[in-house]
Amino acid sequence: MHSELSDIHTQIMWNRLISVVEEQAQTLVRTAFSPIVRESGDLSAGVFDMDGRMLAQAVTGTPGHVNSMAESVKHFLIAFPAETMQEGDVYITNDPWKGTGHLHDMVVVTPAFLDGRLVALFACTSHLVDIGGIGFGPDGRDVIEEGLYLPFLRLIDRGVKNQTLIDIVRGNSRYPTEAEGDILSLAACNDIGVERLIEMMREFRLETLRGLAEHIITQSRNAVEAQISALPDGSYSSSMRVDGYEQPIDLVATLTVKGSTITIDFEGSSGASSKGINVPLTYAQAYSTYGVRVLVAPDIPNNAGSLEPIRVTAPMNCILNAQRPAPVSSRHIIGQMLPDVVFGCLAQIPAIQPPAEGTSCLWNLILENHASTANGATGDFNRFSVLSVQTGGVGGRPSLDGLSATAFPSGVSGVPVEIIESISPLLFRCKELRPDSGGPGTYRGGLGQHIEIQNRDPVDFDLYAALDRIVHPPRGRNGGKAGGSGYVGLGSGRTLNGKGRQTVPAGDWLVVLTPGGAGYGAPVDRPREAVASDIDNGLVSAAAAAGDYSFGT
Structure with missing residues (x-):
């Protein structure tokens, strides 16, 4: 050449x-x-x-x-x-x-x-x-x-x-x-x-x-291999429990550094689900490899050469290597958790400092009304299907707070409220940052969101829920505390399930609280001026600051 x-x-x-x-x-x-x-x-x-x-x-x-x-x-x-x-x-x-x-x-x-x-x-x-x-x-x-x-x-x-x-x-x-x-x-x-x-x-x-x-x-390839070669050889294991559908899901990884290659093996992870949260291996490989690249070789262009030194395996028929004809429609819920699992392994290498865990998976709100006279609906109402991309908080970082309402690791943008309201009869009653949802830490986790959505037409609509981090919130790192758990329910007060098709009755509205990112480092070490700024900006309440940071006591 x-x-x-x-x-x-x-x-x-x-x-x-x-x-x-x-x-x-x-x-x-x-x-x-x-x-x-x-x-x-x-x-x-x-x-x-x-x-x-x-x-x-x-x-x-x-x-x-x-x-x-x-x-x-x-x-x-x-x-x-x-x-x-x-x-x-x-x-x-x-x-x-x-x-x-x-x-x-x-x-x-x-x-x-x-x-x-x-x-x-x-x-x-x-x-x-x-x-x-x-x-x-x-x-x-x-x-x-x-x-x-x-x-x-x-x-x-x-x-x-x-x-x-x-x-x-x-x-x-x-x-x-x-x-x-x-x-x-x-x-x-x-x-x-x-x-x-x-x-x-x-x-x-x-x-x-x-x-x-x-x-x-x-x-x-040479550039990535050089970065890997600078790491100490060894095997590092990490695990994470997430909500799952029928039961909690355990994601277990062993990351092995050997010479100029990294191998990630998901032996020990939960078996395949009977519902559509299973992950084909190619998707598991995609996000696992990304988890390595953003910490080990972030400045090297992504192509076949830079991907080659990182290998990902998972046992046949586990949730990360589901085989046809397993349902896989919502594979992103589990697949997008994998960078955090990989970060748990890499955190054991002294030269690498991953952020705390974040919401990770997108909180996509799939909202539909397929009503027609054929299935019993009456009146002239709007038929719609919208996918409203919503996000939670990112975990605190080694020297910075986590980002609020940000899609990591997927990197997509949220669909603007104005777009959703222009193509459907849906009305966003509320869409704002969720105070106190960022995990306490020397570097606070990013905030989740408070969202409320109603149908302007006087008819039911359906939520196809594929949400996580409701029972098992993001975990802190190096002494940081967990981020806020997610929630989905109705304005009338009824709690909905994090997964599965459910109906929002006419006249009621959907209430969604996306999770917050976890904190990084001990909360006691957070600068007082940073806590005061959070209070002034409405990100942390005075009560939470007193409890989590001993601020004002």
């Missing part, structure tokens, strides 16, 4: 490649029909070489989508070998075990051709608002109940759209226009990626990406 291009020239091309995939992602954001995609950035986009190795990912996107998509493209190449690909082809699947973990996520792959030669692959993922079945909740007893399954198929065959496939998707979705629009937006974003890549290759007079690909992967 050095005989062909200078280091500077190579770095310019590498950066250009990242800008190509970011424009690819932004095209998806601008054209998607689902609010969780266009408002929250719940997606992934990337470019791959012809061996299915991810060369660059867009900054916009989630670790669960990006890192599982990095494996998914290899499965596409098995279904559609490179030598069979044609210009104008586009491929699709939502296979949870060979895609990104559940049926609501579509993965689309498009080959890129330069002067008739295949030079790269583009892939992207986004969440569809509805894919049929019982809806987006954890109540399914198997993946068949959870919605329409698409094996590896041609979405577009040499420029001709597979209308039969589109018709099948439309026929199995409660919102067919949105489903079709989201699928076509995935194809459109890959098209932009292909166009920009070809422009780049012509500009730099490249006939192939092979040399650049080897440079990216080798440099990234």
